[in-house]
Amino acid sequence: MCYKVVERYSVCKCIYFQHSIDPCTAYGQRGHSIQEKTVLVGYVCSRHSSRASNAGHGPDSGYASNKGSYR
Ligand SMILES: [Zn+2]
Ligand SMILES: [Zn+2]
Structure with missing residues (x-):
């Protein structure tokens, strides 16, 4: 059986990182x-x-320009 490691956020279960298959x-x-x-x-x-903080509405426009300096 092959294994594929998938890292997920423990609360929302979104995929954080998907490793390649180990065949x-x-x-x-x-x-x-x-x-x-x-x-x-x-x-x-x-x-x-x-x-x-932003229930139901999409990401606020204009915030994307800040992305570069976030890291
Ligand atoms: Zn296999
Ligand atoms: Zn999520």
Whole structure:
């Protein structure tokens, strides 16, 4: 059985990072499935952590220009 590690936020369950598949000898055969291994990281993604302050409406326009200096 192949494994694919998927890192998800523990609260909102959004995907944080998807690793490449770690293939076994049966990889690619008919009926062979890939087992997803979920690793929980953090709490919520940036999209959901800002939801409370901006309920129901999309991301405010003009904020995107700040993105470059955020990191
Ligand atoms: Zn496999
Ligand atoms: Zn999320």
